Amino acid sequence: xxxxxxxxxPTPAVTHLEWMRNPEWWLFIVTTLTLFAIIxxxxxxxxxxxxxxxxxxxxxxGLRQWVTLSDWKCHADEGNVFRLNISYKIINSTKIPLDLxxxxxxxxxxxxxxxxxxxxxVPDNPYTADITxxxxxxxxxxxxxxxxxxxxxxxxxxxxxxxxxxxxxxxRILVCRRNYVYVHEERNRVRxxxxxxxxxx
Numbered sequence: 001x002x003x004x005x006x007x008x009x010p011t012p013a014v015t016h017l018e019w020m021r022n023p024e025w026w027l028f029i030v031t032t033l034t035l036f037a038i039i040x041x042x043x044x045x046x047x048x049x050x051x052x053x054x055x056x057x058x059x060x061x062g063l064r065q066w067v068t069l070s071d072w073k074c075h076a077d078e079g080n081v082f083r084l085n086i087s088y089k090i091i092n093s094t095k096i097p098l099d100l101x102x103x104x105x106x107x108x109x110x111x112x113x114x115x116x117x118x119x120x121x122v123p124d125n126p127y128t129a130d131i132t133x134x135x136x137x138x139x140x141x142x143x144x145x146x147x148x149x150x151x152x153x154x155x156x157x158x159x160x161x162x163x164x165x166x167x168x169x170x171x172r173i174l175v176c177r178r179n180y181v182y183v184h185e186e187r188n189r190v191r192x193x194x195x196x197x198x199x200x201x
Contacts, residue, residue, distance in 0.1 A: 105154050111132070148176045152173070
């Protein structure tokens with residue numbers, strides 16, 4: 001006759017849902033989900049910001065504006081003093097009006113003519129700027145008999161449709177004689193002159 005075995009007491013059943021009763025697990029799950037949500041929102045915000053910047057840059061490119069110079073004229077005023085008058089037209093070469101704030105024209109000899117608070121420059125309606133040079137006897141002779149060479153620098157200050165301020169500088173060499181002027185284009189430089197506190201962040 002073999003040994004008598006007493007029945008063992010039943011072991012309590014542990015279900016796979018037992019962990020749900022532990023609040024620390026719930027805290028871990030909530031924290032993890034919150035972290036993933038923050039990461040997702042940060043990525044979406046970065047994408048949206050980049051898309052906005054790209055759209056702004058495209059808009060700025062589409063609204064970029066500039067001016068050109070043309071219709072140069074040179075004529076003499078033979079009064080008590082022999083004066084050489086030079087004029088040219090500033091043209092808005094884009095399809096959108098711009099604010100022409102200031103025009104400065106200077107010669108190699110030190111002569112300078114400024115036009116401040118000029119006008120609203122619309123397409124196909126140029127603004128005329130000018131400068132006068134008093135000629136010496138030798139310069140007058142060159143103008144009348146051969147050609148007078150006049151170095152010229154024109155600085156045009158304007159604001160575009162986006163409110164940005166620009167300085168566009170033209171360097172030209174003029175060859176002047178009676179009823180004739182030849183313009184040699186030396187340089188055309190555009191510089192953003194918007195004050196630092198008005199620059200976009």
